Amino acid sequence: xxxxxxxxxxxxxxxxxxxxxxxxxxxxxxxxxxxxxxxxxxxxxxxxxxxxxxxxxxxxxxxxxxxxxxxxxxxxxxxxxxxxxxxxxxxxxxxxxxxxxxxxxxxxxxxxxxxxxxxxxxxxxxxxxxxxxxxxxxxxxxxxxxxxxxxxxxxxxxxxxxxxxxxxxxxxxxxxxxxxxxxxxxxxxxxxxxxxxxxxxxxxxxxxxxxxxxxxxxxxxxxxxxxxxxxxxxxxxxxxxxxxxxxxxxxxxxxxxxxxxxxxxxxxxxxxxxxxxxxxxxxxxxxxxxxxxxxxxxxxxxxxxxxxxxxxxxxxxxxxxxxxxxxxxxxxxxxxxxxxxxxxxxxxxxxxxxxxxxxxxxxxxxxxxxxxxxxxxxxxxxxxxxxxxxxxxxxxxxxxxxxxxxxxxxxxxxxxxxxxxxxxxxxxxxxxxxxxxxxxxxxxxxxxxxxxxxxxxxxxxxxxxxxxxxxxxxxxxxxxxxxxxxxxxxxxxxxxxxxxxxxxxxxxxxxxxxxxxxxxxxxxxxxxxxxxxxxxxxxxxxxxxxxxxxxxxxxxxxxxxxxxxxxxxxxxxxxxxxxxxxxxxxxxxxxxxxxxxxxxxxxxxxxxxxxxxxxxx
Numbered sequence: 001x002x003x004x005x006x007x008x009x010x011x012x013x014x015x016x017x018x019x020x021x022x023x024x025x026x027x028x029x030x031x032x033x034x035x036x037x038x039x040x041x042x043x044x045x046x047x048x049x050x051x052x053x054x055x056x057x058x059x060x061x062x063x064x065x066x067x068x069x070x071x072x073x074x075x076x077x078x079x080x081x082x083x084x085x086x087x088x089x090x091x092x093x094x095x096x097x098x099x100x101x102x103x104x105x106x107x108x109x110x111x112x113x114x115x116x117x118x119x120x121x122x123x124x125x126x127x128x129x130x131x132x133x134x135x136x137x138x139x140x141x142x143x144x145x146x147x148x149x150x151x152x153x154x155x156x157x158x159x160x161x162x163x164x165x166x167x168x169x170x171x172x173x174x175x176x177x178x179x180x181x182x183x184x185x186x187x188x189x190x191x192x193x194x195x196x197x198x199x200x201x202x203x204x205x206x207x208x209x210x211x212x213x214x215x216x217x218x219x220x221x222x223x224x225x226x227x228x229x230x231x232x233x234x235x236x237x238x239x240x241x242x243x244x245x246x247x248x249x250x251x252x253x254x255x256x257x258x259x260x261x262x263x264x265x266x267x268x269x270x271x272x273x274x275x276x277x278x279x280x281x282x283x284x285x286x287x288x289x290x291x292x293x294x295x296x297x298x299x300x301x302x303x304x305x306x307x308x309x310x311x312x313x314x315x316x317x318x319x320x321x322x323x324x325x326x327x328x329x330x331x332x333x334x335x336x337x338x339x340x341x342x343x344x345x346x347x348x349x350x351x352x353x354x355x356x357x358x359x360x361x362x363x364x365x366x367x368x369x370x371x372x373x374x375x376x377x378x379x380x381x382x383x384x385x386x387x388x389x390x391x392x393x394x395x396x397x398x399x400x401x402x403x404x405x406x407x408x409x410x411x412x413x414x415x416x417x418x419x420x421x422x423x424x425x426x427x428x429x430x431x432x433x434x435x436x437x438x439x440x441x442x443x444x445x446x447x448x449x450x451x452x453x454x455x456x457x458x459x460x461x462x463x464x465x466x467x468x469x470x471x472x473x474x475x476x477x478x479x480x481x482x483x484x485x486x487x488x489x490x491x492x493x494x495x496x497x498x499x500x501x502x503x504x505x506x507x508x509x510x511x512x513x514x515x516x517x518x519x520x521x522x523x524x525x526x527x528x529x530x531x532x533x534x535x536x537x538x539x540x541x542x543x544x545x546x547x548x549x550x551x552x553x554x555x556x557x558x559x560x561x562x563x564x565x566x567x568x569x570x571x572x573x574x575x576x577x578x579x580x581x582x583x584x585x586x587x588x589x590x591x592x593x594x595x596x597x598x599x600x601x602x603x604x605x606x607x608x609x610x611x612x613x614x615x616x617x
Contacts, residue, residue: 005045013038015094028057028124057124063110066117073102158187169209170357171615172396181205200229200238207245212397216249223249237265244270256283262296264303268320271297272327279334287463290331298324319358322348326364333371336465338503342368355392362398365390366405373409375505376547381409382603391610399614403607410600416550417591466504469495473511476518485521492518500540509544512537513557531564538564551588555581 006014017034025031032054040046060066108116122128161184168177185202203226210219223246230239244267247258257277260270275293278285301321329344345364352361365384373381384390385406394402472495479488492515499511516534523530538561545554562577 006049007040007043007046010038010040010043010046013040018094025123027126029126057120060117060120063114063117066120067105067113070102070105073098073105159184161187165205167617170395171617172213174209174213177209178206200226200233200235200242203229204238204241204245207242211245211248212395220246220249240265241267248273262300264307266300268297268301268304269323271300272323275327275331279331281462284462287331287335294324294327294331297327319352319360322352323360326360329364330367333367334464334466336469336498336502338371338466354389357393357395357398359395359398362390362394362402366401370405370409370412371503373412375503376544376549378409378413378549382406385409386603386606391614394614396614399611403611406603406607410603413549414597414600416548418552418588465498466502466507469499469502469511470507473499473507473514477510477514480514480517480521485518489515489518489522505544505548506550509541509548509550509553512544513541513553513560516541516560526567528568531568535561535564551584551591555584555588558584 014035017031017038026034035041035053036050038046041050060069105113161180164180165177165184168174168180181202185198189198203222207219207222207226210216210222223242227239227242227246230236230242240263244260247260247270251257257280259274259277260266262271271293275290277283278290278293279287301324325344325347329341329348332338332344333341345368348361348364349368352358354361369381369384372384385402391399391402472491476488476492479485479491492511496511496515499508502508516537519530519534519537520526538557541557542554542561545557558577558581562574562581565571565574565577
């Protein structure tokens with residue numbers, strides 16, 4: 001039939017499917033179903049084509065018919081008339097593939113053709129095809145070839161061991177992964193040498209696996225060997241990868257992280273990882289240096305694209321182009337520009353594939369979920385992480401990050417609710433300073449140490465305006481304790497327009513409550529106008545604390561509102577606030593008596609099931 005008359009959209013759909021089916025294909029039924037759902041499949045030409053390919057397997061039941069069918073392959077890529085363009089150009093990807101299939105068919109003996117017919121019929125029937133199991137090519141046992149070339153008499157590298165390495169790495173089986181990656185690179189790849197000479201690649205892959213699993217001691221030990229082997233083999237590209245990975249490892253105590261210098265062969269992701277080093281407060285670098293690194297990484301990625309087009313070398317992974325948007329989202333968030341950060345996150349989510357092992361997409365989703373939880377919408381945050389499109393296809397190391405982020409959201413909600421109070425030892429409980437991490441010993445008193453860190457690491461100079469606003473709120477609250485109400489009112493009033501439009505609900509609630517207290521304490525005379533202004537800010541604090549389910553803070557705001565309404569003589573609103581205070585206290589007592597949280601239990605049962613399903617792959 002005239003295949004050239006198929007609609008372009010349907011032809012493109014068909015070629016994309018065939019491009020993915022060069023390796024071990026889907027079942028016959030799945031392949032036909034996917035082809036039938038393509039765009040333009042309802043046209044007359046497409047319908048005729050689909051009817052032909054859906055029934056042709058029933059005709060190729062004999063060896064003779066299959067041989068005649070394969071003998072017509074040259075019509076796809078050999079020009080009969082010079083002016084007539086073929087369906088596939090001779091040197092196109094599909095042209096080479098069709099010619100290779102035809103050459104392999106010509107070399108087959110009758111025994112090989114019979115075996116091919118049996119395997120084809122088994123594939124159409126949905127039965128397992130044993131041909132995909134690797135068989136050692138011994139000269140005396142190759143009876144399926146009529147003509148043997150020098151290539152057929154050698155055992156070449158097979159991809160099965162690399163597939164086993166990928167599976168072992170995905171399910172977290174280190175022994176299987178290391179053994180198979182070693183066997184893969186010990187195979188015969190070319191005629192220049194008897195051994196592959198690619199041992200440095202095996203070491204690099206193992207080091208990357210240790211690094212992803214946070215096994216830094218093992219990674220550092222193997223990196224020294226990989227660097228030595230790469231230098232001996234004069235493999236500059238692998239050596240550069242090893243050195244970049246060495247710079248990623250945590251530095252020794254007393255040393256700072258090493259920043260990579262931009263080089264033509266350097267991976268752009270290494271420059272983006274430098275942004276993480278620059279964002280560390282211990283390095284005392286402003287955010288402008290992080291943005292400079294992002295610009296360098298973007299330029300290096302564009303440079304590698306241009307070089308790959310000119311030299312016909314390997315093209316960088318398309319997924320890498322979205323990495324700089326993910327990093328920008330994080331940096332913009334630290335700079336206090338939450339709307340710009342959300343825009344960058346939307347770009348990554350919109351243009352990355354769903355259901356793959358793309359850690360870039362997963363990182364953005366984890367950050368967005370935690371930001372949503374900070375705003376008090378815990379259900380939406382958990383729903384985002386528990387959606388199958390988020391966790392489907394992730395690796396075991398990424399699963400750990402995903403499960404830990406779910407725990408962080410549940411812990412954040414529990415701390416704000418003071419749900420962990422019954423299980424805490426006796427002593428004063430202050431949720432503001434509650435931490436799950438072990439506190440390091442400090443030479444300064446606790447309060448001075450906190451203020452010192454705010455001033456040193458989170459100053460306005462560093463460009464971390466979100467953290468800077470938090471520091472100003474804490475400083476204003478600290479000033480109230482020392483009767484510096486006017487000073488606190490002035491410094492907090494300067495940033496209140498920024499805080500009122502902030503998406504960080506806890507910061508806005510705390511700032512509004514603190515500023516209302518500053519207004520009352522700094523006034524020479526507490527007039528009704530001052531009280532009305534304080535009530536305006538207290539309304540924001542009440543709304544935000546209630547959304548965040550922070551019962552203790554909400555009760556303080558409700559009590560203060562009731563007192564102010566009493567001073568204004570508005571008894572109805574005072575009674576309303578006191579009733580809300582009683583309801584908040586009852587809700588806190590009811591929550592404190594709960595021995596377990598059924599929702600958290602259901603969430604983590606699902607997390608366990610997801611982990612078990614990923615490990616069974």
